[in-house]
Amino acid sequence: MRTNLSVEEALALVLAEAKGELGVEELPLWEAYGRVLAEDLASLVDHPDQDDTAIDGYACREGDTLGASPETPVRLRVIGEAPAGRPFAGRVGEKEAVAVYTGAPIPQGANAVVRVEDTRREGEYVLLFAPASPKDIRPKGDDLRRGEVYLSRGDLLTPGRLGLAAAMGYPRLKVFRRPRVGILSTGDEVVEPGEALPFGGVYNSNAYSLLGLVLEAGGEPVLLGKVPDRPEEVLARLERAGPLDLLLTSGGVSMGAYDVVRRVLEERGEVVFWKVKQQPGGPLLLARLGELPVLGLPGNPVSSMVTFFLYGRPFLFRLQERTDPPYRPLKAKALTPFKGAKGKKVFRRGVLAFEEGLVVRTTGNQSSGVLRSMAFGNALVVLPPDQDAQAGAEVEVIPLTFVL
Numbered sequence: 001m002r003t004n005l006s007v008e009e010a011l012a013l014v015l016a017e018a019k020g021e022l023g024v025e026e027l028p029l030w031e032a033y034g035r036v037l038a039e040d041l042a043s044l045v046d047h048p049d050q051d052d053t054a055i056d057g058y059a060c061r062e063g064d065t066l067g068a069s070p071e072t073p074v075r076l077r078v079i080g081e082a083p084a085g086r087p088f089a090g091r092v093g094e095k096e097a098v099a100v101y102t103g104a105p106i107p108q109g110a111n112a113v114v115r116v117e118d119t120r121r122e123g124e125y126v127l128l129f130a131p132a133s134p135k136d137i138r139p140k141g142d143d144l145r146r147g148e149v150y151l152s153r154g155d156l157l158t159p160g161r162l163g164l165a166a167a168m169g170y171p172r173l174k175v176f177r178r179p180r181v182g183i184l185s186t187g188d189e190v191v192e193p194g195e196a197l198p199f200g201g202v203y204n205s206n207a208y209s210l211l212g213l214v215l216e217a218g219g220e221p222v223l224l225g226k227v228p229d230r231p232e233e234v235l236a237r238l239e240r241a242g243p244l245d246l247l248l249t250s251g252g253v254s255m256g257a258y259d260v261v262r263r264v265l266e267e268r269g270e271v272v273f274w275k276v277k278q279q280p281g282g283p284l285l286l287a288r289l290g291e292l293p294v295l296g297l298p299g300n301p302v303s304s305m306v307t308f309f310l311y312g313r314p315f316l317f318r319l320q321e322r323t324d325p326p327y328r329p330l331k332a333k334a335l336t337p338f339k340g341a342k343g344k345k346v347f348r349r350g351v352l353a354f355e356e357g358l359v360v361r362t363t364g365n366q367s368s369g370v371l372r373s374m375a376f377g378n379a380l381v382v383l384p385p386d387q388d389a390q391a392g393a394e395v396e397v398i399p400l401t402f403v404l
């Protein structure tokens, strides 16, 4: 077992465990939101499939309309109309126009359009008070070209990309199966919300903040409930967990006599590392139970969330072969001081805002037991070992971008 790792070493070891194959399933579009594509998608169509009009107005020949103005209108004969989806069958000749509506193909013979606001209809004629122009014609393939790959294996299906897949003509998509992530809370003192809280008890918040984080990272949470700090009970619950791609435990990984998770994993599995030089989350543990990777998250509510965000989320991104990075560090100006720690990389919780540039303020009490810092913070402020940040200093921040 390795111990006292840097954050970077620990992350590399966690990612090295993300080698399982999730497999692929095919879903109708309406069920594919938030999933990760398992295939490249080339457009099945051109869009628009021919030159079309971006405005409601009249299509005609540009040369017929040069110099048209309110004082010197140009008169054209209207020979028909083309609503979107109903192309005009004929051909536009000299001094002729076709009434066109946004999205309609440009009729043959026409090479320009004039907006309806710059015209007045007079029976079978139309008066143009401005010249027609080609600039409001959208060329064939302006948005999509048939055969071109616009979405790739590993792309997260965001709202825009789901729409794009539909625009390309795909009714069903091959996506990766969602990773199944077991969530087990440990602790004699842990009580489910709704139950009476005994003296010294604490409600099981970790299961629910982790459930949210797992869903947000594309996983399927499998709630395994809570177990007391007794090795045989922890083991019994794990044996009944069913197939998983990752197991998260919370609590029981520090130094206490009742911190039994580590002991169980040492006896029944293999501990890869224990303890990272970071705060919060120092007692983090990585193990294997047979083939199953296990992240033993520290019990403090902030610590379990921060360690999942820093290690579990990248693990799930890797399993789903996601092409986007799990987080994107930025620079911001600290408007409040942030305290570092000796020999540890520190992740404080802050509120990131755009004021005179990017700025970040503390969420207040930074104790690992104060979950409000994660509930109302939107960023982690990263401090290298042995470094405090004064107000006014530039600091690294990782936005907690929970996009789904």
Ligand SMILES: Nc1nc2c(c(=O)[nH]1)N[C@H]1C(S)=C(S)[C@@H](COP(=O)(O)OP(=O)(O)OC[C@H]3O[C@@H](n4cnc5c(N)ncnc54)[C@H](O)[C@@H]3O)O[C@H]1N2
Pocket: 185, 186, 187, 189, 190, 202, 203, 204, 205, 206, 207, 250, 251, 252, 253, 254, 255, 256, 259, 280, 281, 282, 283, 297, 298, 299, 300, 301, 303, 368, 369
């Ligand atoms: N002597 C030392 N003590 C501690 C150290 C240390 O290095 N030496 N490390 C501290 C750090 S840092 C952390 S983080 C915690 C980690 O503790 P465990 O992972 O062993 O977790 P527990 O002892 O079971 O619980 C810690 C804390 O969190 C509360 N908790 C636990 N589970 C839940 C839950 N599901 N929902 C809400 N809250 C939960 C629990 O009641 C405790 O207050 O250890 C320090 N100690």
Ligand code: MOO
Pocket: 278, 279, 280, 281, 282, 283, 298, 300, 302, 303, 368, 369
């Ligand atoms: O690492 Mo503990 O996670 O500071 O509270």
Ligand SMILES: [Mg+2]
Pocket: 251, 252, 253, 254, 255, 256, 258, 259, 299
């Ligand atoms: Mg403990």
